[in-house]
Amino acid sequence: MDILRIIKTRRSIRKYRDKSIADKLIAKILEAGRWAPSGLNNQPWRFMIVQNMVRKNQLAVFSKYSRIIKDSAALILVFADKRVIYNRDKDLMAIGASIQNMLLAACSLGIGACWLGEILSKKKKYRTMYKYQFTWN
Numbered sequence: 001m002d003i004l005r006i007i008k009t010r011r012s013i014r015k016y017r018d019k020s021i022a023d024k025l026i027a028k029i030l031e032a033g034r035w036a037p038s039g040l041n042n043q044p045w046r047f048m049i050v051q052n053m054v055r056k057n058q059l060a061v062f063s064k065y066s067r068i069i070k071d072s073a074a075l076i077l078v079f080a081d082k083r084v085i086y087n088r089d090k091d092l093m094a095i096g097a098s099i100q101n102m103l104l105a106a107c108s109l110g111i112g113a114c115w116l117g118e119i120l121s122k123k124k125k126y127r128t129m130y131k132y133q134f135t136w137n
């Protein structure tokens, strides 16, 4: 599919088949995210893949989209690395571009995906969950 067709075909998908996603496909989606443009080319995004049901349940607790979280084959958590951020607005724009790249890549691979921004309304709770895993959190 050419890029304009993918852009127009992509939709937020919130119901999923009970099927895992091959690691190589997840790697392709992440690669699309990494190729996004960023101010000063600082690439402030960091990704974490969650496929484990226990972890998904922990994340689902705080979200009104808990069903989407639990039913998904994989979650890509997207973080901003505070160590490299130079301009909050521009860095968040870059991270948005990275997420859009991943959504388009998923669509081109036949994988349904949805951006869940709602999770940010509970970001303090999630930060507590992850703060021991990341030096930049």
Ligand SMILES: Cc1cc2nc3c(=O)[nH]c(=O)nc-3n(C[C@H](O)[C@H](O)[C@H](O)COP(=O)(O)O)c2cc1C
Residues within 6 Å of the ligand: 010, 011, 012, 013, 014, 065, 114, 115, 116, 117, 118, 119
């Ligand atoms: C920044 C952002 C946050 C979003 N947050 C959510 C969300 O929390 N839950 C959800 O179901 N969809 C979320 N969406 C998806 C939008 O609802 C969706 O993109 C919009 O309705 C247009 O539909 P489409 O993606 O199928 O074209 C979000 C999209 C963006 C760009």
